[in-house]
Amino acid sequence: MREPRNPFRFRASEHIESEETYVRLFSPDVLDILRIDEVWEKPQIIRSAPGGGKTSLFRLFTPRSLLTIHALRTREHSKDLFRRLKDMDAIDENGPRVLGVLLSCSQSFATLDDLDIDTIRKQRLLLSLLNARFVLSALQGALLLKGMFFPEDLRFIEIKLNDAASSQSSRPVPSNGKELYDWAMELEQSVCDALDSFAPLTGGSLPGHDSLISLRWITAHSLKKNDAPITQRVLFMLDDLHRLTSSQRRFLLDEIISSRYPVGVWLAERLEALDVRELLSSGISNGRDYDRIVTIEDFWRGSASKRFEKIVSNVADRRSRDAKDVEIGTFSECLQESIDGTDWQDDFHKGTEIVENRIRKLTNGKSKYAEWIKEREHYEGSHREIAIAWRSLEILIERDRRKAQQTFDFALGVEDLEHREVSSVKSAAEMFFCREFNIPYYYGLSRLASMASSNIEQFLWLSGDLFEEAVSAVLLKQSGQLSPKDQERILKKTIKDRWSALPQQIRYGTEVRMFLESVGKFSRWETDKPNAPYAPGVTGIAISMADREKLIDLNFIKKDEALLRLSRVLSSCIAHNLFEITLNQRCKGQYWMVLNLNRILCVYFGLPLQYGGWREKTLRELCDWLDKRFASPRKLGGLFS
């Protein structure tokens, strides 16, 4: 089947067949995830929710991709990528300097755990199969790097281990590529025979290795052709670690970390592989066990502001340029960024009048707010700015009126207004105003990047529908720039479709959706209070760190079915990036674990996209939301409102 014509529809990099397309679409900024000084020496563990970009990153270091980048290094779209890889010493003018060996754990490794043999033998079988497949893949890659043919030219590859490596090997080391290939093929065959066997497996019939011996055999020093090294360094990349069983995964991680292999080892897994304790600790790297763990979403969240926006903008531009039907220079050209034009002037003007009248009615001619109102009457700016200014004033008056201890009716000065009118109030005012008067709020590249919640795939599927409509407009000889209204319409529909499909797509999906619905409705209820107490709005909840400890204590939650369900639901949410976690937030003298809603859920529930607003909850309250949806109290604001 032909490739999709909307380049935003390319999702998993493994589905992009053409190497050139893949290289063209790859944004070099993604390499920021890797710390240049340590990537080749120390094991790197890369985690993310589905669509974070793990496989795309790994594929970049395979011989085929590096050779393509080298061949295209003078082309505009590949120049930056080449330079960044050169900085990492992965490539230079002469070609790739690293032999990347990529292996996915999705192929038959997990089935080894089903064999009716003891654990030690299962582990030895797992190591054997990994050794065989690493060797086969490395030999193919080595020949590719040297422009030779597989398997005909295997005999030209020499394996020359140094004394230390030879002494660690309990078996004779094959001396050339052909011997090594035969050894690996035989090994893989014997493991597969064991898997296919109906007969009881006996020790004698099973191959077994004590370690990942292939990582000692295939090194930059040992792999030669005509006595010259084939590559300057070797990198083993093990993808989809989450496809292993949990015991296999734990064993392999320990094996790789503790054995200190003389090659680079990168491991990638989805967050769903982690247990509750690990998931609820995401964002904290465990320096004791591993040298470096990168959770991709946390990396983008923790990085300088606009960094993620910059990278997704780059990704989007690369894809826009790849469109086959129409020519669109950059993706941002498709998105109208401002709402200050003439289209919405009337709406802002009418809305402003309504808000102004409401304020006058609210203050009922009280002199206390007279100066504030006067200041707004003379406020200068676009229709939008004036509208937001009036709506901000309404929030501030509401706040002032709700103060527990009412002050005397002395007139409040303009300085006081300026002091109180912080940016969060303006943000809340903008959102309230837009929602009330049906004016678009979710539009523009910056907000689109926020909606992606630091997940590149999420950005791609959100942008894909926008791009499709922009291309459609160009096809009809109309402007390809989508109005804010169109952007909001498309995004809301896309998100609604995702929300509907949630129960089918993730573990415990029905419970997860019900729980998220409660969190969303609760956040909306808190956000919509007239005085906007948590401006610009509440977009998450928090549990105390003490409650978090209870939640990750398996012995504790086992006794309570509701808590067990809650921990499962939270884990599933975190694994799929539906909650973004921040640990140890200090508030009201306590430490909290904050669970911010994925930003697409903010769009779904009509919440702002900024972070910061969250409300504390007890475990019991959260457990109740698993069975009963959140229902807002009839009156807002309590007894004295």
Add this chain to the structure above:
Amino acid sequence: MREALAERLLAQVMEWTPADVASERPLLQAMAAFKYDEYQQFAPGMRFVESLALWLNQFKTKPERDAAYDFVKKRLIFFSNAEMAHFVSVAYPDHIRPLLIQNAARALNVPHRYVLKITQSPEFHAIRRRCLFLGLSDGARIDVFRRCNPEISHEQILQTYELSKEKSGSVQEELQKDLGSIIGREATSEESYFRMIFLLDDFSGSGLSYLRRPEKDSPFSGKIAKFYKQLINYFTDPANIFNLDDLYVGILLYVATEKTRNYLETALSELFEESRVGWGIHIVQYLPHKVACQTISDKDFIDLADCYYDSNAEDQHTKKGGKDVKCGFAGCGLPVVLSPNTPNNSMFLLWANPEQHTVRGLFPRISRHRSES
């Protein structure tokens, strides 16, 4: 026509907004790439989207165009080359082999669930060898059938159901030879006859081309009737390769309708009424009645077919179906297209050929019976 141009034309014809184009275009592109572009009777350079745009453009009003587009989106059934090849590949293992196993089980007097035991027995091998597979038309894809079933000898699979005496002689000779090696002794010429014949074809919408009576109570005509006449002739031939007292005739259709099955069941029982020939109908992809256009639910499209009908589509051959061909030959009303050619049992608006008719079909059909005018 460039794809973008065709898509623009389609959008204009359908009066689509960019939002409509954004929702419809990916679907059309996907279906075109997945299946529809492979239709073999499109004019050179023509692809599905172009054909769709031109097809819709001929309808005068927007509601008509909407009804037509809706029909294509929701009702059209297109059998691609890959799908047909799949039907051919499963025809023997899923439909014929179980029958052979049952026969062998009876011969061995064991339950038919003993599959391994049965299929390794000489009885099964002999039963299989005594099957003959004959194509009823080009659509039978005999070449694919052969390649998919290496366990059947090439000498058992023939392109055509019209057997010459020379061919039948050589086929019988091979059968005798092979039977000998299966049973471990020389097979006699009396033993060397085929016990099962399977007549293969790709598609049937009504079954009328296989068997029909031109007049009430007149003898049957059609392909199966013609084949049966041959059988009777062979029966009288001393070097016969069939024995009418010990013969099963199976009609193996890759795609066929409920109408075909019902019709053939009646017609075959009449045809073989006075003989001892056993028979059966085997359909790989069965199309129930509900697949055909329904008077109520497909009213808009049927009205369209009525409105844009060209009676020039009728000729002596279509008259055999007993009706006009607004809803296709014999009023089958099918929404079916096969990648080599659209069957004439489908709705006329799907297969009308702009070179012959006043309207354009979405998948124009090349007729077997070409008009001489």
